Each structure stands twice: as C-alpha cells, then as structure tokens.
Amino acid sequence: MSFDHRKYQATPGVAISDRQWPNNSLTTAPIWCSVDLRDGNQALVEPMTVDQKLRMWDLLVKLGFKQIEVGFPSASQPDFDFVRALIDGNRIPEDVTIQVLTQAREELIARSYEAMDGAKKAIVHVYNSTSPVQRERVFGMDKEGIKAIGVQGARWVKEYAEKYPNTEWSFQYSPESFSSTEVEYATEVCDAVIAEWHDTGKPIIINLPATVECTTPNVFADQVEWFCRNVKHRQDIIVSLHTHNDRGCAIAAAELGVMAGADRIEGTLLGNGERTGNMDIVTMAMNLYSQGVDPELDLSQMDEIIAVAEHCTNIPLHPRHPYAGDLVFTAFSGSHQDAIRKCMSKQGDDEHWQVAYLPIDPADLGRTYEAVIRINSQSGKGGVTWVLENDYGLNLPRWMQIDASRKVQAAAEEISGEISPQQIWELFEENYLKPVDGCAMQNFALSQDNAENDGRDALKLIFDYQGKSVEITGQGEGAISALVNGWRDHYGDTVEILDYSEHALNSGTSSQAIAYVMLSVNNTRYIGVAAHRDVVSASMQAVINAAAQSQAEAESQRKAG
CATH class of the missing domain: 3.30.160.270 (Alpha-isopropylmalate synthase LeuA, regulatory domain)
Incomplete structure (x- = not known):
C-alpha cells in the first residue's frame, strides 16, 4: 500500500472576484429542517424502530423544528408506514410541515404522494445527481440527459400534486453532489426545474447539497453566492443547504453558505449521518446563540436531547462534542479553574456573559456548575477551591487554598487520575478536620x-x-x-x-x-x-x-x- 497525495487533485474554485459573503454576518437563524428521520436513519447500522422514530419525532417537534424530513417512503416500507402513522395518528402539529425524499422516477413519486395523502402541509423533495463523476461513470449520460431527468421529475411532482388538492404542497429539488458539480451547470439544471414549477404558485425550495464535502468552506460559500447571483427567479425561491462532514467542516460550510445568501439549512441533531456525518444543527444553532442570536430552537435541556439521540441511533456522544459533550465545560487545568472561579464571582445577572474559558453559561443547557471544575494532577488551587466552596461551603483563605491544592494534587498524581468532589472532601477531613x-x-x-x-x-x-x-x-x-x-x-x-x-x-x-x-x-x-x-x-x-x-x-x- 502507498500513501501518495499525487493520486488526488484540488477541487476547482469559482470565478468570483467580488464575493460579498466575507462582509456579511449571521444575525438571524435560518429555516431549519431536520433530516434525522431520513438521512440520519439511513446511515445507521441498525435503522430506528417505529418506537424510536416516534420518540425522535416527538423530540424534534418539542425542540421547535417546523420542517422535518420523515423518510424515503417510496424506497422503504417501514418509512412508508411511519409517514402513514404520523398522518393517521394525527401526530403532526398545525405549524409543522413534513418532507419526504424521492428520486426523479414516476413510480417512486407516485408512491411518495400516496404516503403523504391526508397531510395538511408537505414538501416533496425530488433529486438527481449532476456531478461529472455521476454523469459519466454512474449514469453514462451527457449534461442534457441529466438535466432532462431533473425536468421530468419536476413535471411528475407537479402533476401528482394536482391529484391531492387538499394538501398544501411545497416542491423541493436537489442537484445531488452540487459541491462537486460545475456551478454553471448546476444552476442551469435548477433553472430548468424552477421553470416547471414557477407557474404553479407552490413554494419552491432549491437545495444545494455538499453530498460529499470536497473542498474548503470558503469555496463552498463562493459556489452558493455564485448560484444566488445567477439563478433565475431568485426572489421566488428558498435556497437551502445540506452539507456533509467529510472534511470536518460541515458546520463552517453551512454558516458561510448562509452568509453567501442561503435561507435554509438541513442537518441532524449532533451530526449523525453517512460517513463522517451530516451538518450538526445543535452546534450551528448554539453557535448563533453564543453570539446573541435567537436560534429559534429550544436547546435548554441538552441532556434530554443527548439521551434521545443516543437511544434512537445507538451511537454514544463523544465527551468533547461541542456544547453537548460531558467534558466541554470542564476545566482540569489549574489556571483555567482559577480564572473561571474569579470570573464567576464577578458575573452579574444583568450583564452579558463574561467568564473566561466558558463561551456560554452551562446553566443555559440545563447543566450544573458541579461539572465545570474537575480535579486531576493538572489542577491547581482554583479548582480545589471551587469544589470546596461550591459543594461544601468552605471559603478558604489563600494560604489554605495553596496547602489544600498541594495535598489534592499529590493524591491525584498517586492514582494517575481524576479526584471526585467526595474524595477531595475526604482528603480535607483527613488532613485538617480530623483531630x-x-x-x-x-x-x-x-x-x-x-x-x-x-x-x-x-x-x-x-x-x-x-x-x-x-x-x-x-x-x-x-x-x-x-x-x-x-x-x-x-x-x-x-x-x-x-x-x-x-x-x-x-x-x-x-x-x-x-x-x-x-x-x-x-x-x-x-x-x-x-x-x-x-x-x-x-x-x-x-x-x-x-x-x-x-x-x-x-x-x-x-x-x-
């Protein structure tokens, strides 16, 4: 085997010299669409059971999602049955729109409408692949042939919608692998699809997926800005993004893509999805929150979100996962602990958050401060002081802080591990309180x-x-x-x-x-x-x-x- 970088080539950039997105800021939340029940589910070793899907659905509704992709009913009987269960069980709130995915094939589109019969509001999401490698090596078709697939799919979507007039329909199209497609050609295909739907009066969503993340987030932002500038009828469409995390930059690509003009974001809770995962909606939403922007999702009970996600996906959350992991607000370093303790003592209820090493208040996510300071051999007097003060009410003088921390640090070094608050108290009793x-x-x-x-x-x-x-x-x-x-x-x-x-x-x-x-x-x-x-x-x-x-x-x- 060899490890040879010459096997690969850089993804081409976009010819856009006057890009505007670097000058923009994120000041409002995008339209969120959860794809946990479709994209997230199809990526699982063991797909969700009906009970797990219902539990995930209930959580997504509780968090405040107004658009939820609920499955691929034309490709899977369990997905079909789940969509029916939501509709027949009257489990869809008035302000929530369900979405289903389908390929641009008539029998699959017909089956999708059958699954959604009776829904009050629904989005039909049709897609076909447009990238060169898909055109040439998977389908063996030229650009006109690929575009024709998308156009024909759009026609079928429009025609079948007329058979179900009691539902408030929206149409969505994705040029799959947009990030790997020539931006001019992707826009040409989308223009052709929009032309099929423009006179229907139905809301139109054009979803630009980084099906495989293949370049840096700034190039993806250039692609999105170029598209938004050049697509026809821009004022009449909602531009959506669906980024994947192959390069570890799905969140950054989505954020820069919104700065570049996108209106809507598809993703999953905590980033579950194919390969390295989908865009993590929790992290992107909390990034907005940390900048004083209302994410329009209620993430205040983070432990509940984690519990449901782990139960439904059978995937444990990494302890360093942004905002949600067990250790993300935890300081072991002595200097960090000391700074946190000092800042917390000065933090006022009526001022903006200003605490060193803590980008947000853990209490906002339902976390207690007991987990902020944890003690091991790297900890100093600030951490030991914090534990004894917050857990046991001791207000140690400085000389006492120094002496106590040395004893705790010695104990941590001896076991080469973490010292719990209870163990710290036992050490304090043994060394000071015991006659x-x-x-x-x-x-x-x-x-x-x-x-x-x-x-x-x-x-x-x-x-x-x-x-x-x-x-x-x-x-x-x-x-x-x-x-x-x-x-x-x-x-x-x-x-x-x-x-x-x-x-x-x-x-x-x-x-x-x-x-x-x-x-x-x-x-x-x-x-x-x-x-x-x-x-x-x-x-x-x-x-x-x-x-x-x-x-x-x-x-x-x-x-x-």
Missing part, C-alpha cells in the same frame, strides 16, 4: 478578672490527647491568644499565630462556623481547621489541631531516636 491523635477539646471556661489578669481573658481548657485528659490554662487578649499562651506554658513550645480566618458555613449547615489557623510552632508552620456550632469553640479546636501536629512529630522523632 491529631484524638486531640479533641472537651470543654472550656473563659473569664475576665481585671484585678488579677490586667483585663486579659483567662482560659481553662480540657481536651483529650491519646486517650488521656489534658488541662491547659492561660491568659491572653481573647480566647485564641490565651490558648496559645497556655499551650506554650504547658508544652514549652514557641507558638505564634501567623494567620487566622473564620466564617459561617453556608451549604445547608448555616448553624455551624468553621475556623482556619496557621501557626508557627518552634519555627515550623502548621495548619489547623475545625468546625463547630460555636465560633469560639471552632477557633480553639483549629489551634489545637495545628499545634498537636508538632507534638505528634516530636513524639515520632523521639521513638525513632
């Missing part, structure tokens, strides 16, 4: 005697240590100062308070306070944390938790020596 060697305060008495203590507070405190009761007494300016002085007197340690912080817990435990203290004991720093319904008790237990670490280390050294 060292059972060093837990039992009770205390705090009094003030101006005569004996020069106005200072006098403390008497009893705590358990290694199963024994220990009593400390001390004096100072406040309970913490008295405890530090009493500890120094009792153990002979040099103790200094370097920093202290406390606050009320606000995560369903507002009756409790939590205190953080950084001590220097014999010139070594220790951190202690404690929670209690009384802030003074929390503060003193935090001091004990920090100071007891020094005693534990000293005892360990004595045993080792």
